[in-house]
Amino acid sequence: MASSRLERIGSIYTRVRGLLRSGAMKQEDKPIWYDVYEAFPPKIEPFHGRKVPDIAVRNILYPEDIIRAKFYERYGSSGQISLTNKYPTPCQNFLDKYREMEKDYADENELFEAVVKVLQEEKSMFSSNEQQSRDTSMASMFTSVNKEISQKSKINIANVLSEK
Amino acid sequence: MIRTITNRFSWKFGRCLTQTCSITSDTSHCQNATALKVNQPTELKESELKEITNPLRFPDYFGVRNLFRLKDLFDAKVHYGHKDGTLHPNMKPYIFGSRLGHIIFDLDKTTELLQDALNFTAHIAYKGGIILFVSHYPQHTLTVENAAKEAGEYAHAREWDFHLLTNSEKIYKGVTRLPDLIIMVSTLNPQMQEHTAVRDAAKMCIPTIGIVDSNSNPNLITYPVPGNDDSPTAVQLYCNLFRDAILLGKSKKSEIPSS
Amino acid sequence: MAALREVLIFNSKCFRGVRSYFCSSPAFQYSSLSPNNASSNVQKLDFEESDTKRISKAMKSYMERAKIHDNFIKEQLHQYNIGKRHLANMMGKDPEFFTQHDVNEAIRYLFPSGLYDPRARPMMKHPDEIYPKRKAAEFDMNGRPFHSLFYTSKPNYYNLLHDLAVKFKQLDNHEDKMIYRGIQDQQASELFLFGTDWVSKESVESVLLESLTDSQYSNLIKTMERFAQHRYAVREKNFIMQFRHQLAAQTEIQKIPELMRDESNRPFTTFSARRKRSNATVKVIGEGTGLISINGEDILYFKRKQDKEQIIFPLEFCNMLGKVDVVATCEGVGMSGRVGSIRLAIAMCLRCFVDAETIERMRLAGLLSYDPRERERKKPGQPGAREKFTWKKR
Numbered sequence: 001m002a003s004s005r006l007e008r009i010g011s012i013y014t015r016v017r018g019l020l021r022s023g024a025m026k027q028e029d030k031p032i033w034y035d036v037y038e039a040f041p042p043k044i045e046p047f048h049g050r051k052v053p054d055i056a057v058r059n060i061l062y063p064e065d066i067i068r069a070k071f072y073e074r075y076g077s078s079g080q081i082s083l084t085n086k087y088p089t090p091c092q093n094f095l096d097k098y099r100e101m102e103k104d105y106a107d108e109n110e111l112f113e114a115v116v117k118v119l120q121e122e123k124s125m126f127s128s129n130e131q132q133s134r135d136t137s138m139a140s141m142f143t144s145v146n147k148e149i150s151q152k153s154k155i156n157i158a159n160v161l162s163e164k
Numbered sequence: 165m166i167r168t169i170t171n172r173f174s175w176k177f178g179r180c181l182t183q184t185c186s187i188t189s190d191t192s193h194c195q196n197a198t199a200l201k202v203n204q205p206t207e208l209k210e211s212e213l214k215e216i217t218n219p220l221r222f223p224d225y226f227g228v229r230n231l232f233r234l235k236d237l238f239d240a241k242v243h244y245g246h247k248d249g250t251l252h253p254n255m256k257p258y259i260f261g262s263r264l265g266h267i268i269f270d271l272d273k274t275t276e277l278l279q280d281a282l283n284f285t286a287h288i289a290y291k292g293g294i295i296l297f298v299s300h301y302p303q304h305t306l307t308v309e310n311a312a313k314e315a316g317e318y319a320h321a322r323e324w325d326f327h328l329l330t331n332s333e334k335i336y337k338g339v340t341r342l343p344d345l346i347i348m349v350s351t352l353n354p355q356m357q358e359h360t361a362v363r364d365a366a367k368m369c370i371p372t373i374g375i376v377d378s379n380s381n382p383n384l385i386t387y388p389v390p391g392n393d394d395s396p397t398a399v400q401l402y403c404n405l406f407r408d409a410i411l412l413g414k415s416k417k418s419e420i421p422s423s
Numbered sequence: 424m425a426a427l428r429e430v431l432i433f434n435s436k437c438f439r440g441v442r443s444y445f446c447s448s449p450a451f452q453y454s455s456l457s458p459n460n461a462s463s464n465v466q467k468l469d470f471e472e473s474d475t476k477r478i479s480k481a482m483k484s485y486m487e488r489a490k491i492h493d494n495f496i497k498e499q500l501h502q503y504n505i506g507k508r509h510l511a512n513m514m515g516k517d518p519e520f521f522t523q524h525d526v527n528e529a530i531r532y533l534f535p536s537g538l539y540d541p542r543a544r545p546m547m548k549h550p551d552e553i554y555p556k557r558k559a560a561e562f563d564m565n566g567r568p569f570h571s572l573f574y575t576s577k578p579n580y581y582n583l584l585h586d587l588a589v590k591f592k593q594l595d596n597h598e599d600k601m602i603y604r605g606i607q608d609q610q611a612s613e614l615f616l617f618g619t620d621w622v623s624k625e626s627v628e629s630v631l632l633e634s635l636t637d638s639q640y641s642n643l644i645k646t647m648e649r650f651a652q653h654r655y656a657v658r659e660k661n662f663i664m665q666f667r668h669q670l671a672a673q674t675e676i677q678k679i680p681e682l683m684r685d686e687s688n689r690p691f692t693t694f695s696a697r698r699k700r701s702n703a704t705v706k707v708i709g710e711g712t713g714l715i716s717i718n719g720e721d722i723l724y725f726k727r728k729q730d731k732e733q734i735i736f737p738l739e740f741c742n743m744l745g746k747v748d749v750v751a752t753c754e755g756v757g758m759s760g761r762v763g764s765i766r767l768a769i770a771m772c773l774r775c776f777v778d779a780e781t782i783e784r785m786r787l788a789g790l791l792s793y794d795p796r797e798r799e800r801k802k803p804g805q806p807g808a809r810e811k812f813t814w815k816k817r
Contacts, residue, residue: 004330007366007384016369032344033371036287039220040280042387044257048366050383052253060261060268083241294567296574306588313571320574322581328574335576339484341566343574 008048013037067098070112094119219290219416226290226412228282231405234275240401242391243269245378255378258390267378269390281373281387282409285345289317289413293344296320297406298361300353304399308349311403315410318343320361324353329364347406348374350393351385375402479566489560499550506547523549579631580639587646590662594655601655617783619667621647627666679774679782682709694771698763698794701755705768709776711748717765718752730762737770737790741777763794 009015016034019025044050071091081089088096097115105111219225237243245251245259245267258277260270288295295317299308305321312319320328325335332340346365351374353359358381365372366384374385375393382388392398510529511518526547536544561578562568570578572585601607624640635643650656651663682690690709695702715734717724725731738744749769753761770790774782785791799808806812 004367007363012366012369012371012386031369032291032293033284033288035220036284036291037371037386040284040287042280043277046366046382046384046386046388048383050254053256055256057248057251057256057259057267058261060263292565292567306585306592309572309585316571318568318571318574320572322575322584325576328576336573338488339481340568341479341481341562 011045011047013041013045014047064095064098067095067112071095219287224279224283226283226286226409226416228286228409228412229279231282231408232275232278232401234271236401237271237274237278237391240397241395242274242398242401243271244392244395245269248378250379252379252381254382255376255380255390258376258382258388259378269378269392274390277387278389278391278405281389282405284371284387285347285373285406286409286413286416288345289315289410290417291344292417294318294341295345295347295410296343297347297349297403298324298359299349299399300324300359301350301394301399302354303396304349307396307399307403311407315407316414317410321349324360326360329361329368329370342368343370346370346372348372348385349399349402351376351380351382352393373406479562479564481562481566482560482564485560485562496550496554499554503547503550510547577631577633577635577639580633580635580643583631584643584646587650590659591650591653594653594658597655597658598653616651616663616667617779618670619664620670622666622668626668682775690775692772692775694768696764696768696771696793698767699755699757699760699796699798701753701757701760701764703751703753703761703764703768705765705772706750707769707772707776708748708750709746711746713745714748716748716750725758725762727758730758733762733766734769737766737773737785740785740788740790741773741781743773743776747773747776766790767793 006015010018013034016025016031020027020030020034068091071094075090078090094115097119098111101111101115101118105114215221243260248262248265248267251259251267255267258270258273260268262268285295295315297308297312297317297319299305299321300323301321308321309319328335329342332342346361348359348361351359351362356379362372362374362381362384371386372384373387373389374380374382375398376382376385376388376390377393378390380393382390389402391402507521507526508518510526510533511521513533514525514529516525530545530547534545538544561570561573568574570582572578572581575581621644624635624637627640627643628635647663647666650659656663680692680694682692685691685708689711691706693704693706695704697703715722717734722731722734725734734749735744738747738749751765751768753765755761755764767790770785774785774791777785782791801808804812
């Protein structure tokens with residue numbers, strides 16, 4: 001059952017124009033929008049079989065993305081970021097500091113470490129955050145606990161031996 | 165702005181602009197136009213006056229371009245698109261790029277297109293056309309219906325009956341005047357398919373203004389406005405803008421009832 | 424007589440076929456919700472000649488339909504009046520003072536019908552009652568609809584949903600405010616909906632003047648239910664109660680008689696109940712010691728254990744055993760009938776001595792409802808109602 005496929009032929013404007021020219025539509029029945037459309041036509045004519053434009057989608061990347069990547073590699077993400085939150089993210093804080101101190105250092109790695117140091121000094125909280133963010137995964141938590149246990153046991157044995 | 169007006173009108177018409185300004189003094193372009201004021205007022209034929217005061221001769225008769233700024237769009241998160249895998253190829257001209265797999269719209273283009281759409285809306289409202297807000301997102305129903313009520317226009321933010329436009333005589337139980345403009349707050353239905361209203365409006369020769377997200381097809385939309393159609397902030401912004409444009413058009417109409 | 428027949432047949436036809444036609448027919452729908460009635464609306468449309476051009480096609484076609492409908496109703500009314508006069512003559516009454524009640528009586532007398540459904544029996548009614556009211560024009564001269572949700576094709580229904588959403592938001596805002604202020608309103612949380620139920624689809628339709636699909640109705644009820652569960656739903660109690668109706672059984676149960684006082688100033692109440700072929704009158708006296716007297720004897724009046732349990736059950740259910748005295752007289756055929764009637768009467772009496780919550784529990788337990796089962800008649804060729812004689816080949 002073939003229903004009407006009228007929408008595939010031309011645009012609404014060309015169709016109405018044709019009707020008006022041929023007299024199939026009377027001048028007094030002209031739709032309200034017709035004059036407005038004529039005065040302010042859309043930028044691209046809206047018809048069904050429009051060609052796909054040959055435009056490549058570019059990637060939006062910024063130079064500071066490298067620093068961001070380094071930051072996230074070391075400290076991981078702090079989880080979801082609320083778009084309504086007005087305060088800058090830890091990464092953004094880091095980046096701002098990095099920009100400030102950029103002039104004084106020649107080597108990138110040195111600069112990175114220096115920024116970390118400064119921020120650590122500025123906020124004692126930073127280090128604890130770092131700890132948390134580093135040890136978010138289950139696996140890492142396990143390993144850290146294991147380490148602690150082995151350390152404890154070592155100390156115990158040593159103590160026992162020394163006492164003997 | 166002055167240049168565009170002088171280009172559009174011959175000097176003969178330029179004289180008459182003083183009278184136009186008295187009618188539409190609050191819009192920016194007319195304030196500019198006062199620069200062209202000519203000292204000796206001349207008498208005019210009625211038809212001539214009508215021709216000059218015709219709103220269609222002004223690029224922005226209702227001042228809809230002042231309704232918003234690009235920053236407003238950015239604050240309302242209009243620039244966020246969907247993931248780039250879902251990008252519709254015909255949306256490519258409107259996008260700025262892909263940021264880590266997410267489409268970002270070019271808000272310069274959106275601004276321009278939205279201004280055109282608002283201008284068109286205001287003109288239709290000025291001419292007494294019926295404007296229908298359409299959306300099929302349950303979370304935006306209230307916003308859309310409120311906007312339509314405030315503007316004194318119509319809304320359909322519910323499940324769309326397939327033959328609402330094409331078989332209107334049966335659906336509305338009698339001959340019914342169909343809308344003169346359909347504003348699609350989102351052109352997709354919740355099943356992520358094209359909304360039936362887009363196709364049917366094109367079929368019935370009803371112009372459409374549509375907020376097209378990166379995964380929708382802009383081909384059949386007469387005035388597409390690329391932008392985020394999911395965020396409540398963005399939808400609220402669109403609804404407010406179109407409502408204000410309609411009210412501007414209607415207020416001008418009540419000022420000059422003769423046209 | 425022939426003319427009367429015609430009217431009658433025609434009217435009963437109207438009831439069936441023509442009504443269904445009108446339900447699905449174009450512009451005739453609106454009644455109470457629309458500000459103006461259809462006929463008056465048509466009269467209002469005296470426009471000047473110069474305006475004719477501006478009238479939209481939609482309005483033109485509506486006016487044509489309205490005219491046809493008005494003529495049709497006029498004709499029906501004429502026929503109804505003639506039929507009424509004929510009936511009056513036949514019944515030997517004054518046609519000028521022949522009311523609708525007289526018409527109904529006459530029809531029942533002249534056309535006796537044993538059909539079960541009252542709507543299937545012959546009738547003669549005013550055309551206004553038979554033909555559903557139609558919607559007045561829903562748009563103005565330019566064809567602009569009056570209702571902002573007109574294009575949804577069910578504006579009243581969707582407007583109701585819209586109103587619900589708005590109210591929901593208001594309640595949410597109120598709740599936020601209360602939380603912000605740190606006020607915990609305990610009373611606000613409970614909306615008492617016992618004994619009422621959501622109105623049926625038909626009555627929603629008759630209020631909205633729109634036909635709904637089952638899913639639309641269930642959507643509405645779901646939304647209503649969620650709304651009623653809101654913490655501050657009490658603030659919108661009047662709105663919610665518009666969509667709830669009293670349960671029939673509940674209304675009877677709610678009519679609790681007042682307690683009386685006897686000579687020794689003890690509270691008492693009486694009730695008469697029936698079951699099968701028996702009836703019983705029970706007097707329940709408060710501040711008692713648990714005495715039970717049935718036709719002058721104690722509970723041993725009933726020999727079977729089950730019967731005794733039946734008497735005790737309502738008392739035990741309400742935790743009133745040993746707190747009230749029961750004096751019952753019963754008569755009629757059969758022990759189970761007697762005991763059943765006493766049980767119902769005791770339960771009904773106990774409503775005066777317990778709180779509303781217990782009454783509701785009693786209702787749910789089936790203590791307060793009449794048992795309508797009756798003895799099944801004996802059939803010929805077999806010894807009982809169902810029992811058969813032993814089958815022998817020869």
